[in-house]
Amino acid sequence: MQKQKGFTLIELLVVIAIIAILAAVVLVALGNARRDARNASRRADLNSIMTAIELYATNNGSYPGAGTCGAAGVVATGSSVCGGSAFLDSSTTYIQRLPGNPTPPGGNYGWTSTNNYTLTASLEPSGTFTCSNGSCY
DSSP states (O other), rough: OOOOOSSOOHHHHHHHHHHHHHHHHHHHHHHHHHHHHHHHHHHHHHHHHHHHHHHHHHSSSOOOOOOOSSSSSSEEETTTSOOTTTTTTTTOOOOSSOOHHHHHHHHHHHHHSSSOEEEEESSSSSSSEEEEEEEEE
C-alpha cells in the first residue's frame, strides 16, 4: 500500500483555527482604529471651529451672538445649523461649513454667549473633548 501525500483533518482544523484567531485580532484592531479616527476628527473639528470663533472675535470685538432657535450661539447637528447666520455664510472667511459630529452621533458642537464659549464633543467610548476661550483640553 502506498502512502498518500496530503494533510490530515487535524492539521487542516489547526490551520483554520489559527487563521480565525488572527482574523479576530485584526477586526478588533480595525474597530479601535476607526474609533480613534472619529475621535481625531472631532478634535480637529473643534479646533477649526475654535479658530473661526477667535478670528470672528478679533474682527468684531465679541464672539458671535445668539441665534434664532431658542439657544444662544450656533449648534450643529449633522448638516443642519441653527443660529449664527452672521458667522456662517459663504461670504466670510471664518468658516465655510460648520462640521457635524462624526457617526455614531453622540453630542453636538456649539457655543453660547457673546462673552465666552465652550465647544464640547463626546468621544468614544467615553469622555469629552472641550475647547473654551482659545484653549482645548
